[in-house]
Amino acid sequence: MKYALFLGCTIPARSRQYELSARKVAQKLGIELVNVGEFVCCGFPGKASDMKSAMILGAYNIALAEKQGLDLCALCSSCTSALTEVVHHLAHDDQAKAEVNEALSKAGLRYDKGVRVRHFARVLYEEVGKEEIRKHFTKTLEGLRIANHYGCHYLKPSEIYENFDQVEDPHTLDEMVALTGATVVDYANKKRCCGGPLLAVDEKTSLAIAKEKLDDIREAGANAINLICPFCSVMYDSNQKGIETAFSATYNLPVLYLTQLLGLAMGFDRKDLGLNMNVVKTKDALAKYSCGE
Amino acid sequence: MADIDLTKADANFRKELFAQPGGEKLSACFTCKTCTASCPVSAVNTRFSPFRIIRMALFGLKKEVLESDFVWFCSSCYACQERCPQGVSITDFMTLLKNMAIKAGHAPAGIKAQRDLIKGQGRIYAIDEFDNKKRNKIELPSLPTTCEVVKILFPES
Numbered sequence: 001m002k003y004a005l006f007l008g009c010t011i012p013a014r015s016r017q018y019e020l021s022a023r024k025v026a027q028k029l030g031i032e033l034v035n036v037g038e039f040v041c042c043g044f045p046g047k048a049s050d051m052k053s054a055m056i057l058g059a060y061n062i063a064l065a066e067k068q069g070l071d072l073c074a075l076c077s078s079c080t081s082a083l084t085e086v087v088h089h090l091a092h093d094d095q096a097k098a099e100v101n102e103a104l105s106k107a108g109l110r111y112d113k114g115v116r117v118r119h120f121a122r123v124l125y126e127e128v129g130k131e132e133i134r135k136h137f138t139k140t141l142e143g144l145r146i147a148n149h150y151g152c153h154y155l156k157p158s159e160i161y162e163n164f165d166q167v168e169d170p171h172t173l174d175e176m177v178a179l180t181g182a183t184v185v186d187y188a189n190k191k192r193c194c195g196g197p198l199l200a201v202d203e204k205t206s207l208a209i210a211k212e213k214l215d216d217i218r219e220a221g222a223n224a225i226n227l228i229c230p231f232c233s234v235m236y237d238s239n240q241k242g243i244e245t246a247f248s249a250t251y252n253l254p255v256l257y258l259t260q261l262l263g264l265a266m267g268f269d270r271k272d273l274g275l276n277m278n279v280v281k282t283k284d285a286l287a288k289y290s291c292g293e
Numbered sequence: 294m295a296d297i298d299l300t301k302a303d304a305n306f307r308k309e310l311f312a313q314p315g316g317e318k319l320s321a322c323f324t325c326k327t328c329t330a331s332c333p334v335s336a337v338n339t340r341f342s343p344f345r346i347i348r349m350a351l352f353g354l355k356k357e358v359l360e361s362d363f364v365w366f367c368s369s370c371y372a373c374q375e376r377c378p379q380g381v382s383i384t385d386f387m388t389l390l391k392n393m394a395i396k397a398g399h400a401p402a403g404i405k406a407q408r409d410l411i412k413g414q415g416r417i418y419a420i421d422e423f424d425n426k427k428r429n430k431i432e433l434p435s436l437p438t439t440c441e442v443v444k445i446l447f448p449e450s
Binding site for chain 2: 007009010012013014016019020023035037038040041043045046047048049050051053056057060103104106107152153156157158167168191192193195196197198199200201202205208209212274
């Protein structure tokens with residue numbers, strides 16, 4: 001199994017623990033992730049201002065992977081959806097493809113058929129498979145109560161994702177977390193957006209959306225949140241303190257990436273998984289399950 | 294909200310929208326409000342309602358829609374689009390409105406800043422030597438600190 005690793009903007013700058021833990025887990029499971037230094041923004045944050053430029057950015061990244069004969073694996077859900085959308089769109093729109101290629105030709109690239117784009121979590125679920133993942137576990141996370149946050153763009157728009165999971169009743173993350181022995185906690189508004197895309201527009205509304213979910217998760221008695229998108233992590237982990245201050249609330253809910261959780265069950269120590277880089281402290285909640293400083 | 298003056302409506306606005314990606318199926322909306330009921334933004338801020346924006350657009354209230362701050366409140370979560378019983382691509386429609394608004398010169402500063410960052414440096418967060426130092430410390434590979442290709446892809450910016 002071999003993929004070009006698409007990191008996007010947020011992960012290398014703000015979520016290095018996600019990249020670190022994903023690389024460790026990938027290595028353990030025999031997924032080869034190839035570094036392509038020339039990748040640029042996926043185009044997602046540019047869609048609001050100009051769909052055409054966003055498509056050119058996405059197509060540029062895909063064409064780079066295509067040139068190397070590699071499919072793309074992204075860790076960020078927004079990157080995954082923006083890139084998948086480009087592939088989906090250009091497969092049906094020759095005129096758009098010609099326009100994109102006109103722009104790409106100046107950079108010496110050509111978008112031909114595009115490549116397969118996959119979220120890392122989808123690769124784990126569909127291509128590695130639960131049985132294989134379980135084989136690499138060395139300890140159980142029994143006793144941990146995990147609330148899964150699927151976010152939006154891992155699943156939607158569903159028309160581009162071949163229904164690999166169900167938008168209105170998603171299960172892929174629940175199944176993978178349950179493998180570790182942890183208890184998956186259901187909660188109200190599980191499918192709701194993190195509010196992240198509104199940070200640049202109206203911080204108050206953005207934080208209010210995130211707060212609702214933190215309330216629901218606390219209510220359900222979870223010890224920690226599990227997620228798969230750096231944008232969502234910014235909302236629940238980096239901004240948790242700000243939400244607590246703005247709304248006079250207390251959560252103290254560690255926010256983990258799926259790769260950190262699976263990595264714990266694989267026996268990696270805290271530093272290997274970057275658990276020391278999460279904003280909300282993870283040490284107490286994970287004391288029973290982790291090793292190292 | 295103030296009274297709406299329909300004498301100032303632009304009858305061609307809906308045709309303009311129907312002809313663009315995201316606007317094609319707009320006239321199929323039968324006002325069930327499933328979009329607004331599904332919207333995570335409407336749930337915490339009643340100033341935003343996808344249903345109302347669709348109605349305003351169909352009435353031809355071009356100026357009111359494109360100059361409004363509320364079109365920017367769509368978080369692009371696709372909850373409405375997934376559930377619309379009439380198959381209206383509501384999220385794509387909101388993106389279309391945002392594109393039209395910014396072309397007409399109306400956009401929040403944060404959105405303009407994002408656009409300029411992407412087209413200027415190819416990333417929302419540029420990588421500098423300090424970032425690479427931090428990356429190398431935990432054995433992550435260095436990333437390029439400059440991005441020349443955006444100047445080639447977007448020479449007009």
